[in-house]
Structures are given as structure tokens and as C-alpha cells.
């Protein structure tokens with residue numbers, strides 16, 4: 001195949017494999033059988049081997065870097081990654097609801113989302129390309145873990161629109177991967193991870209991206225950071241529509257609640273059902289849904305006044 005034809009085919013394969021990867025890892029709905037995906041990937045590898053100048057950074061072959069890095073650079077977050085205030089029961093939650101109504105008036109609605117028990121990350125995209133990713137750190141300064149985040153198949157290397165923005169989400173290790181990893185470590189006499197959150201954090205802090213790539217990490221994106229445009233008028237629209245349209249994996253269990261009673265019912269539902277999830281959650285995030293109301297409420301030094309996290313009671317440790 002001559003070089004012109006090769007370039008056309010490489011671009012076509014990159015687009016095809018990006019879309020198939022999105023269907024498989026983000027939507028959890030494979031578009032083609034694995035054998036077809038592998039065949040196309042091998043065709044791309046062959047063409048990239050023949051024409052190395054046709055290897056593009058957002059090619060699916062470029063997810064796992066070759067050599068371990070020596071350390072993680074520091075990254076200063078454009079806008080601090082704040083933490084959430086916590087509520088530990090119905091009374092606390094009703095107090096939060098009262099404060100929200102006194103601060104933002106009427107017409108308040110909430111969006112409730114599962115609080116993923118993983119590691120908070122910030123992902124930066126320029127013209128739709130993934131350029132940098134960092135841990136939360138102390139909220140102002142985190143660690144540059146781009147090479148390890150690139151190995152997570154649910155993190156798009158190229159968005160469906162050429163936008164420049166920063167998004168935030170939670171990297172986690174599915175329960176099944178956690179148990180398999182600990183079984184493997186047990187067989188090797190290695191120290192076990194205490195829980196999926198520690199396993200995810202330990203995996204993202206590996207200096208060798210090949211190790212991170214082997215850990216089956218996953219991600220849910222839940223917000224737009226930075227001072228960029230916010231899309232739509234509500235969190236629900238932003239997360240449900242805009243982030244998904246760009247190609248991000250968002251958690252589908254979110255629900256708009258018009259009253260604190262509905263929030264309590266959602267909490268009750270997931271207190272009962274969280275063991276059925278394929279990933280761990282440690283609570284429920286409750287956010288005022290309309291951005292205008294969020295602006296009325298503002299922030300404390302550490303946290304938004306328009307959001308809180310209902311924390312599940314610590315589980316009884318079976319002795």
C-alpha cells in the first residue's frame with residue numbers, strides 16, 4: 001500500500017477503533033465482536049510499523065507508554081478541587097436542605113449521584129485532545145499522572161468535539177478486578193490491598209504505566225472544572241448530555257429530586273442496593289441542580305455550599 005493510501009487507512013482505522021472503544025468501554029455496549037476489533041487494531045499496528053510517522057498520540061496503540069517515569073511532576077489546578085461537606089443522617093440532611101432554601105429561595109431541585117469510592121482526578125483537554133491528567137492532591141496542587149490515566153480505556157484520548165476544557169471525575173477499580181488482583185498478590189505472597197480505593201490509588205501511583213495498564217481501572221466523569229463554559233442550565237443537563245455527548249463515561253444512576261423526601265428515598269434505595277453495584281460507593285452526592293441557584297449559594301473556604309455528601313455508616317467489620 002502506498003503512503004497516501006496508508007495515511008487514509010490509518011485515519012479511518014483510528015476513527016473506527018475510537019468509536020468501537022467508546023461503545024465498549026464507555027457505553028458498555030460492544031459495537032463489533034472482539035475478533036473484529038482485534039483484527040482492525042492489528043491492521044493499524046502493521047501500518048504504524050510500516051509508516052512510523054503515521055503514529056498519532058490519540059491512536060489506541062499509544063495508550064501504554066514504553067518506559068517507566070522517574071517521578072510525578074506537580075500540577076497546580078486552575079480552579080481548586082474542593083472537597084464536599086458531609087452529612088451523616090436524616091437530621092443533618094434536613095439542616096442542609098434548610099440552609100439551601102434560606103440561601104437560594106424557592107424552586108430548588110437537587111440532583112443525586114452515587115459517590116464513587118475511588119480517586120478524584122482532573123483531566124485537561126485542548127482542542128478535544130487529552131493533554132494532561134492529575135490527582136486532586138491537596139486540592140490546589142496534585143501529581144501529573146497523565147501516563148497512567150492514558151492506560152484507562154474509558155478515558156477518551158480524543159473527544160467527539162474539538163473543545164478545550166477541564167473535567168473532573170473519579171478513577172476506581174471494579175470489585176471483580178480488585179478481588180482478582182488480591183488473589184494474584186496472595187498467590188505471590190505480596191501484601192494485599194485493603195479495599196478497591198487503595199488498589200486504585202496504588203495503581204495510579206505506579207511509575208511504570210504497564211503496571212497501571214494491567215490493573216483494569218475505570219472512571220466516571222461527574223463535572224466540568226476550570227472556569228470554562230458550563231453547558232446547559234443544570235448539573236443534570238451538563239452531566240447527562242454534554243459530558244456524555246463529548247464521549248465521557250458518566251454514571252447513569254443519577255436522579256433529579258424535587259424535595260428532601262425524594263433525596264431520602266434515593267439514599268434509602270442505594271443503601272439497600274449498593275452491594276449489587278460492580279464498583280464501591282461510600283455515599284450519595286447531593287447537588288443543587290440549577291447553576292443559578294449554585295451561584296446564589298457560593299462556597300465556604302473548603303467546599304461548595306450547594307452540595308454535600310451523605311456518607312453511609314461505616315460497615316460492620318465482620319471479625
Ligand SMILES: NC(=O)c1cnc(N)c2cc(Br)sc12
Nearest residue numbers: 084113114115116170222285
Ligand atoms: N457525582 C459526583 O459529583 C461525585 C461522585 N463521586 C465522588 N467521589 C465525588 C467527589 C466529589 Br468532590 S463530587 C463526586
